[in-house]
Amino acid sequence: MSILTDVLDSLGLLYVPEEAKNVLFWPPPTPAPAASWHPRLVEGVLAHPTGDLTRDNALRPRVSVMLGPGATLAGVATLLADLLDDITDRTTAAPLPSAHEVLEALLTYSATHLTNTPTDRLVVGFRMPLPVEIDEAGGTWVTNLETIQGWRPLASALLKSARDTAVARLPIDDPDAVRSQVTADLAGVGDLTNLGPALAARTLRNPYEPVLYLYELFRQVHTDRTDDEPGLGIAILAVLVQHQANLLATTTGGAAVLRRLWSALSTPAAAALPAARQADLVRSRRLVATALGLATGTGPDSWQGPLEIGPTVVPREFSLPASASPRRRAPALEVAAVAAAESPDGQQSMVLGRQLSGGSIDKYGVFVGPSYGGRVDPVDFIDDYADAIGSDPTQAVMDDRLKVVKAITHNEGWLDGARLRDKGMVSTGIQQWTVHGDDEATVLWEHFRGLDPDHFDLFLGLYGMRTQIWGASDTAASPTPTPADLQAANPWADPNVLAFPQVVPADPDRHFPRFVTLLRVDAGQAPVRMPTSAGNVPAGPRLPYFRGRVAGGVYTFTETWSARVRLAALCSIAYCVAEAQTAAKRFDRIFRDTNDAGDFTVPGAPHQPGTPVPRFTVSQLFTSEYGAALLLDAHINAPGHLVDRLNSHGGLIRRSDIGTAIIAATRTATHPGGVVAFDANGDFTNTWLERLAQEYQVARALADKPQRDRYIQYLAGVIPQNPAVRGAVYRSLSAVPGSFAGWGP
Structure with missing residues (x-):
């Protein structure tokens, strides 16, 4: 204790900083405009002689506090003293105790409860019953000032010495x-x-x-x-x-x-x-x-689950004290071995009683929000959990896909990376999956639900989120897709889940819908679909759900969802497995997206007169690890640029980056600077395939292009080794045509 504390003690006073009173009361305070935050407090006989939990289920309920970040025993005593000041009906002549006297009494009342709790377990969330009991029949709260005064001389010196010690953080469980x-x-x-x-x-x-x-x-x-x-x-x-x-x-x-x-x-x-x-x-x-507060069902003793009708009791999270304000910018990336504990920097947030960084708040164009690169290295995880990640469709294909996925992660993010600072609203994980559409984060989360429905409920469902497989169109005006529409749009989804959205897929490792919408399940309400934004900026119900708002043309996001998705990646093996599997599956998405758009033509392709001009798939055009990495990086950040953009009449508005690269790579009469695309057998020449990858790197249109290009060029050894590129292993990817077998059988 400090000299100031000793002086105040001698005067019978108690100094308590505001953060020391950071608790959650139970029962929860009655919200304004009620006359009082609690029922009438009267004096009577206390049923509980001590503050432990020995007979908690046998005697009257007690008002309790759960200790939040910064809370101390002295802070609890101050809150209890304030509550006792509200007493109305008296049965004893005992004087109202001061906060200092309440502290002495509380230390006696709670002695067994506290000493039965080892120091390393006195952490955020610890529950302390108070000597205030609930008369359920009369609707009043009951205490006894005479009993409280009688506890004062018995206070433990050991507990007194700990009165100003804030509870420890709950660890983020490995x-x-x-x-x-x-x-x-x-x-x-x-x-x-x-x-x-x-x-x-x-x-x-x-x-x-x-x-x-x-x-x-x-x-x-x-x-x-x-x-x-x-x-x-x-x-x-x-x-x-x-x-x-x-x-x-x-x-x-x-x-x-x-x-x-x-x-x-x-x-x-x-x-x-x-x-x-x-x-x-x-x-x-x-x-x-x-x-x-679950809704009742149709039969006796039946209720509807929490994702069928939202529970009417809304659970509470702790607030953070002023001392948790960001002191420095959160690092872009942290090495887990060095940062075994969560960084105290950046905008802090509470999730399930655990404090973690949501990232640093900054502005990007018209967007203001947090960003955090992460500290869980996907390369180590993918190597350590290869068996759990599996071998869809074959081991050789998965190995090649994951090699490229791992290679470019420093270009994208780590497993617990999160960003809320652009039109994607939430961007999360190793491929920056976003929530403004139905084919990125929502697909990841539905796949996660299939792998571990209980962890999905813990990390996402608890906040009223449901996923549901949908069709390609998901605006407010979109009709509900028919079963045939769902099947056609989602060929890799479990058919049973298409019919019954909340069942667990028979083979979760291979359950990959292409389009998944989000439903919001509010308290006491049935699920309501949150369609995507019709325009090019965040709008509609997803914006407020993910804690975004717009004012004066500026979109602002809090750190809440950054911390939530980060905790899932930090504490759920299934979530990280879902990231790795969904990341690898993107190669099938690239193939399907470009194939649906008609694939690509190459000038001079051999074909018989009168027959259709041959069209070639990405699996035929990009056969090196270098080319696959360029495609994967582009699809993550600008998937629309992989296909031609057409107007409503089929006219070309913008040629795809791949199409642009094909023209630049191919020698024709009007473009003699290219190389010959086909050999005498009508097969692509290796020289042309190499040139195509190089021209595609030039043609790619995406954010942070110079940095992204240089990183992948370094991986493939197409630029000099020096200077080194952070996080990249020189020539870890091959630029040789045929080196990538990840397109599948």
């Missing part, structure tokens, strides 16, 4: 470490229901802390011990009563846990429980449904 810990914890456990009480206690102590652990636990149980999954959920909920579940539902961490428990209680294994367990199942489902 997914490999969590997976290993869960595997170890499950080893040798025969009856999983024995885990229920401890898991419930852990969640009630801190609704935010165990969420990622619990999701991994249920993932492993669902995969390896499917029939035990509902029993484990019932065992956790068996020790909870309604007011405890209600408290959890008001926090993002607790709501996420309840949603995962709801999933466990809604499986075929749950429906198959013996009759003797059905009453326990119904009781558990009712507990969760009531806490979340």
